[in-house]
Amino acid sequence: MEKTKIVFLPDGKSTEIDSEINLLEAAKKVGIRLESLCGGKGTCGKCRIIVESGAEKLNPITKEELNLTKTGKFSQDLLDRGYRLACMAKLEKDKTAAGGQVVITVPLESRLGAQKILVEGLEKKVPLNPLVNKYFVELPQPTLSDAGPDLERVLNSLKRIKNFDDLEAGHGVLSQLPEVLRKGNWKCTVTIWNDRKIISVEPGDTSSRKYGLAVDIGTTTVVGYLIDLNNGELVSVGSLLNPQIPYGEDVITRITYCMQNPDGLERINRVIINGLNEIIEEACSKANVKREEIYEITIVGNTAMHHLFLKLNPKFLALSPFTPVLRRGIDLKANELGLKTNPEANVHVLPVIASFVGADTVGVILSTDIYREPELTLATDIGTNGEIMLGNQESIEVCSAAAGPAFEGAHLAHGMRGEPGAIEKVSIDPETLDVEYSTIDNLPPKGICGSGIVDAIAQMFMAGVVLRNGNINPEIKSPRVRRNKNMLEFVLAWENETEKGIGDIVVNQRDVREIQLAKAAIYSGAKILMERRNVREGDIKRVYLAGAFGTYIDKLSAKVIGLYPDIPLDKVKSVGNAAGMGAKQALISKEKRLDAEEIAKKTKYLELTIAPEFKDEFISAMYFPHAKIDRFPSLRKMCEKLPGWSETLK
Amino acid sequence: MEKTKIVFLPDGKSTEIDSEINLLEAAKKVGIRLESLCGGKGTCGKCRIIVESGAEKLNPITKEELNLTKTGKFSQDLLDRGYRLACMAKLEKDKTAAGGQVVITVPLESRLGAQKILVEGLEKKVPLNPLVNKYFVELPQPTLSDAGPDLERVLNSLKRIKNFDDLEAGHGVLSQLPEVLRKGNWKCTVTIWNDRKIISVEPGDTSSRKYGLAVDIGTTTVVGYLIDLNNGELVSVGSLLNPQIPYGEDVITRITYCMQNPDGLERINRVIINGLNEIIEEACSKANVKREEIYEITIVGNTAMHHLFLKLNPKFLALSPFTPVLRRGIDLKANELGLKTNPEANVHVLPVIASFVGADTVGVILSTDIYREPELTLATDIGTNGEIMLGNQESIEVCSAAAGPAFEGAHLAHGMRGEPGAIEKVSIDPETLDVEYSTIDNLPPKGICGSGIVDAIAQMFMAGVVLRNGNINPEIKSPRVRRNKNMLEFVLAWENETEKGIGDIVVNQRDVREIQLAKAAIYSGAKILMERRNVREGDIKRVYLAGAFGTYIDKLSAKVIGLYPDIPLDKVKSVGNAAGMGAKQALISKEKRLDAEEIAKKTKYLELTIAPEFKDEFISAMYFPHAKIDRFPSLRKMCEKLPGWSETLK
């Protein structure tokens, strides 16, 4: 029997199969692991793949796949865009279809353990043009009749290479210069920043060693990307939990700490600087790069992280009318800040937009090219705070939503960060209320992370466990729905399944309310931006979900709970750590760095709390998916079948 | 009897006198104290004044004045230019001459205690145009709908005043900004450096308080001039002995210390920084100025002081081929250097010319306008080292002479610095060898300072005590000329006249040799510069003597020993601390600061030690005034009368 080749993108791996095995198994053969909560029964809807070509060689859409579209775990929309469930798709038995090839894309959200490879995220290629350049020069040796100074000797030789205007030389450079020139026997490599400043002179030819670090300081996690500035490529990553967490889980607590303690700012600044030095150490030792070979650092972070990093008084970020100290990008010397790279390395902190919309948002807009596209993009970056952007090359508006840390698993009965043992995918059988779930690293469950809670609540809603208004349905007769200390809760995992000592893992009524508040804030922000601009869902050409949460959530579940407007799923893309990628682009491209200034200057910030329509929007958005179901036409049919649908609106 | 008014310049004081009293007494009446070693007998020649107008109302030149021109203590040349001795000049008794006024200039060198008022020295006025400017602005208060950042708020208001290009703001400014703006109720004063950098924002209107510090770091003394940048005027002075002296009296010893001790440079840098902080403290407290009100500092010093101040490796300054680390001026932040002014104050270190010709020489050329005059100027700045400049607006050449510290009184049997109790003026009666001297502050003598030794040796030469070849004349029969441990010496002051414990103060044969070596080096440098340029004494329109030594020496005595070529005395001017005045001009004038860069770039350095003619020149210049007396035609007549003149040439 002739076999057919299956090619998996973007991995580029392929295998030949016959009609006996399905695409889930085929993927496994080549080492691509897909989510498959139901074990291939076609009931969880997690093993989605996209058929790029050769669809005619596959079996027709199965009954299981069609059924799932009714439960909201899969959708007609996705089917129309070429999505299938890998466990249901196989080669057509008809021999005439055999041979040739079928090309499959495996989307990020269907991959098991995707978080491990997701440090970079979606990134538009930018031409390499870093601000840091190295030049190797050979100098004439001084003599009694040519005893000109060392620096002028270097400058004269550089002039022969390029017509630099007026190069400054940092003090650290000058203090090494005499020994360096003589050690290299008058051959040396000069590192110049921005055609303006000599930041290093090294003996001999070191031009092949030139590194930079792009840093994303999140409220919760801090990541540093070590980049080879000779080719723009990532060479290693260092990361840690933000060491400021002991001073407050959230931004406001940390600012309050600074306000209430005389040396609070000093202390909170020192811990992040020390943390960055650990990251530098980690990234450098992984890649066998010397600290001194890092010549530039770019930094993004929300405005509070930005101020704390720069040791700027954050007090007025938190007091109405919420003014930051400065907007524009700023350049400082690494050793002034206490960063242990090349002491003269430039540290460029990207600009911010407003008190609640920081350099991280600038980074998202920068790296996703929203500001250059003619079509409209809606983007959200949901971390400890949520920012929502809407715009195109004409203009961009942005607002901030107090999404709170719920999506990071905080403040939930069994919430936890996205660490090993966290439930990250959930599927609930609407008939039996049986629960299938997967955990990070497939460990016994310890709790629920952000993507898990979105999945869980969407599934609870679709199974009728949670009503449209967010109430847990008290009429359901199931051991999983129970009352605990006068509060209803739903059991996701029984004690015997969970990590020892954890007991039953539940989603309780308060958890649902937390998520309702958070998602309503995000949705309202998006919707108000749309209305201010007078655009509808159909005008939006793409939705970008940035940040770790945006990467790992199930896009369909997110839509079911009403996190973002009803836009076809194929237009919705996870873009990974887009903020960090913005820092990287600003590191490797002078043009992108200038673009970032423009973005910060031109992006309009909308203060949601003073928008008159905000209150009404917010209340309507508390419902699943929304009080006005006509705003979610793609979910209407599924929703209208749910128990108590019409009674629970008010 | 009708009286006549006498006006003294530049003081502008006047008094009416009759013919009974002389001009020395008249000066005393108005509080101007003149040197008068001989007590008004017309024999010391120190009380010189210049008659600017009304000479016809005075008595004719006296016998005493004419006699003195023969001894070299006064000269026909000076008489021709209107000089008189104040103690000899009085109103003509003829009544018809009475009434009207006589205008007199009192030259610096004739003033008693001139050093006390001589911190400024001669200074050409420069238009005030400091790099530091203050702007008072009133900002719109932020609101929820205008919550723009603090910095951008300031920048927008500044834009209405002046079209600044792209203002940077130092970190220290940003860290204070939120509190400052709110404290001043959104009225503030912004200090901007060089139209480029915001260095301070202060609440309210502080524009009337704007200071700068001009510093001259000498090998031996360090002086700081506190300048009001709103009018360019000196408000106070701080000074101290260079605290690096314990690491070496001279430059080479200090450099050696840096080379031999791992933390030598660090240590030697720290002491000068600490010293400058003392000077800042002193100058500020004298003038009731706050440290933070100093917004800029300019620094001059020789190249070694320059390197040690900047903590730059000085090693190669002292090793052939003698290369400095850099030439051009450099700007640093006060707090980076550890200087306790406004932390963001700019510190501008003026450029240097070569390893042995530093920013102090640039300062001399700058403040004396040598580089702008069409006529040729010869200038020397004799401190611990000696620099010689020759040039005009076309070009300037400069060389350095190892004058050694002899002129600062070091290495002499009874040498001392120009401190109270130092013999600074000497007169020797050629008949009796009686010595008259004056000391600083008129205290009993403790030793001889630089100007005292020049005077003493010139007088010893003119009295026949020292021969043309520098030998002390062994044939003189006088208790003052005696042999001590096999070395001839001349007693200037007897034990009973001197400070207790000092004993006799003498000038011995070794002292004379030291001075011979030093003056020969200076003269040879000047002469070689002249010959390289193919100019003669007559082509030189002025001679400037810079530095404390140049200020206090008797110009005629200096010529008699042959320190500089035979140029008429009225063309020779003391210009005080011209290096320090260069620092001051660079502080108050943007144009002057740019000029300094041009001077450093264009001034040609001549390395005397590799000039083939140097050795011969040097040997001839060892004689008093010179082996070739035709080079000193104005001294010929006087010299040829001296005992043993013709025998002692070889």
Ligand code: FES
């Ligand atoms: S594995 Fe395919 S639907 Fe569950």
Ligand code: FES
């Ligand atoms: S005081 Fe006039 S010559 Fe001495």
